[in-house]
Amino acid sequence: MTHNIIISGFGGQGILFASKQLAKSAMHEDLHVSWLPSYGPEMRGGACNCSVIISDEEIGSPLIPHPDILIVFNLPSFDKFESQVSAGGLLIVDSTLVNKKSERDDINVSYIPATGLAADNKLDGLANVIVLGHLLKKTGMFDYDSFLSFMVSSIPPAKAALIEKNTLALKIGYDYEG
Amino acid sequence: MSNKVLMKGNEALAEAAIKSGCIHFFGYPITPQTEVAEYLAKRLPKVGGLCLQAESEIAAINMVMGAAATGTRVMTSSSSPGISLKSEGISYIAGCDLPCVIVNVQRGGPGLGGIQPSQADYNQATKANAHGDMHVIVLAPSSVQEMATLASEAFDLADIYRVPAMILADGALGQMMEPVDFDAKESRELPEKNWVTNGHGGKRKKNIVNSLFMDPAALEASVIERFQRYEVIKENEVKYEEYMTEDADIVLVAYGITSRICKSAVIAARAAGIKVGLLRPITLWPYPSKALGKLADTAKHFLVVELNMGQMVDDVKLAVECRRPVSFFGRTGGMLPTPDDVVEEIKKIAGGIA
Numbered sequence: 001m002t003h004n005i006i007i008s009g010f011g012g013q014g015i016l017f018a019s020k021q022l023a024k025s026a027m028h029e030d031l032h033v034s035w036l037p038s039y040g041p042e043m044r045g046g047a048c049n050c051s052v053i054i055s056d057e058e059i060g061s062p063l064i065p066h067p068d069i070l071i072v073f074n075l076p077s078f079d080k081f082e083s084q085v086s087a088g089g090l091l092i093v094d095s096t097l098v099n100k101k102s103e104r105d106d107i108n109v110s111y112i113p114a115t116g117l118a119a120d121n122k123l124d125g126l127a128n129v130i131v132l133g134h135l136l137k138k139t140g141m142f143d144y145d146s147f148l149s150f151m152v153s154s155i156p157p158a159k160a161a162l163i164e165k166n167t168l169a170l171k172i173g174y175d176y177e178g
Numbered sequence: 179m180s181n182k183v184l185m186k187g188n189e190a191l192a193e194a195a196i197k198s199g200c201i202h203f204f205g206y207p208i209t210p211q212t213e214v215a216e217y218l219a220k221r222l223p224k225v226g227g228l229c230l231q232a233e234s235e236i237a238a239i240n241m242v243m244g245a246a247a248t249g250t251r252v253m254t255s256s257s258s259p260g261i262s263l264k265s266e267g268i269s270y271i272a273g274c275d276l277p278c279v280i281v282n283v284q285r286g287g288p289g290l291g292g293i294q295p296s297q298a299d300y301n302q303a304t305k306a307n308a309h310g311d312m313h314v315i316v317l318a319p320s321s322v323q324e325m326a327t328l329a330s331e332a333f334d335l336a337d338i339y340r341v342p343a344m345i346l347a348d349g350a351l352g353q354m355m356e357p358v359d360f361d362a363k364e365s366r367e368l369p370e371k372n373w374v375t376n377g378h379g380g381k382r383k384k385n386i387v388n389s390l391f392m393d394p395a396a397l398e399a400s401v402i403e404r405f406q407r408y409e410v411i412k413e414n415e416v417k418y419e420e421y422m423t424e425d426a427d428i429v430l431v432a433y434g435i436t437s438r439i440c441k442s443a444v445i446a447a448r449a450a451g452i453k454v455g456l457l458r459p460i461t462l463w464p465y466p467s468k469a470l471g472k473l474a475d476t477a478k479h480f481l482v483v484e485l486n487m488g489q490m491v492d493d494v495k496l497a498v499e500c501r502r503p504v505s506f507f508g509r510t511g512g513m514l515p516t517p518d519d520v521v522e523e524i525k526k527i528a529g530g531i532a
Binding site: 020023024027032033034035036037039040059060061062063065 | 182184209210293349350353354355356357435438439440441442443445514516517518
């Protein structure tokens with residue numbers, strides 16, 4: 001079992017946070033995991049992507065030329081990575097921000113208006129967690145409750161108010177029927 | 179669930195330094211190693227240590243020399259252009275027989291270059307860190323776990339042999355996160371530091387730390403004594419990993435992040451029916467020449483893969499004494515090859531052998 005996951009969007013959308021939650025959950029299940037961010041001179045607003053490999057075998061190259069799971073939060077990411085998804089793979093698109101449909105018929109595509117759902121539910125900035133919920137539903141890669149507990153455990157006590165919001169965001173994504 | 183934590187390579191290295199008893203860090207910021215200093219700035223004061231951002235790399239390496247002379251464990255870290263600036267100080271530290279750890283999280287060069295991962299400082303690290311007859315021990319981690327384990331090992335090696343030890347990493351290893359277990363490193367027996375200049379109130383004979391010898395015979399003797407230690411290091415401290423080399427016709431030679439890419443390529447090439455293996459040097463100095471020489475008895479071709487224009491090729495040629503052809507494949511400037519790129523090169527060579 002190996003998941004090659006790329007999450008991509010703008011800096012500030014919580015790309016790194018979301019990918020870190022996947023990596024942490026995998027580690028807690030004693031799986032091998034690598035987390036490789038793109039890094040550059042720009043931060044907020046610049047292009048940002050992260051490659052996460054989760055496997056029950058030792059991980060060789062941490063680079064992902066062909067993701068089997070791709071999550072995109074903006075159009076440039078869609079244009080850059082959509083063609084690279086391996087056949088049979090899964091593409092999740094934040095359809096609030098990406099007004100484009102995949103024309104590939106050899107991959108599964110899921111459109112979720114995550115940024116819109118976040119705004120509607122006063123969860124600004126949590127589109128990333130909504131998409132994580134949706135990813136759990138689509139793949140079953142982690143148990144929902146243990147994933148949630150690991151995620152909220154990384155929220156510092158000073159920001160306890162975020163626990164409720166993150167919990168709600170994960171549920172909205174999980175329950176979304178697109 | 180083990181004792182593992184998920185950390186960036188730079189952070190894991192910094193935490194391992196603290197766990198190894200390093201209480202002094204002197205550095206100057208540069209991408210992609212800044213997390214090392216950032217982490218130590220937060221943590222060192224809490225363990226009674228000092229993390230200081232110097233006015234320059236040159237100042238930092240000379241502070242390292244001073245701290246090392248007192249016998250405390252001390253580290254500096256930088257990335258490629260910054261290491262060049264430290265060059266003079268590294269030579270002085272080697273000439274004074276002082277232990278310390280120097281970290282190079284390499285980026286593309288020459289010049290200011292770029293900030294993406296590179297291995298273009300291989301020759302500098304292994305052959306020409308600085309002026310004079312000298313070496314530093316060079317360790318090349320290939321995972322976040324090894325960023326930690328080898329950082330600890332570097333402190334031990336530096337203390338045991340009274341030489342500077344370098345961690346030669348790259349931007350990808352520094353920035354990526356993987357699980358790391360800080361208990362993985364076995365402790366080694368360390369000699370007493372009876373040479374330190376730490377103040378003694380006139381109670382013992384004074385120690386002198388110095389690299390200046392006006393008498394050429396005395397200088398020669400000091401260099402020869404140091405090279406005798408280098409011979410012991412070459413005999414006892416070579417580290418490498420062999421992967422599927424037993425029956426390999428083609429042996430890849432790669433270190434650091436590139437060895438990971440090669441491991442994936444070995445698996446893919448084996449699936450395509452080509453007998454490929456990998457030798458991964460973990461110490462770049464001392465170099466695993468004997469292991470490579472032995473592989474030349476059975477392998478038909480060597481392929482060196484690096485993030486540079488082929489700097490390690492000469493070392494492999496010397497190790498196999500030109501008994502087998504040695505090819506090179508690499509990317510440079512911050513570009514990384516994919517496993518598929520390496521497999522293509524393997525197929526070209528396999529076509530020539532068959």
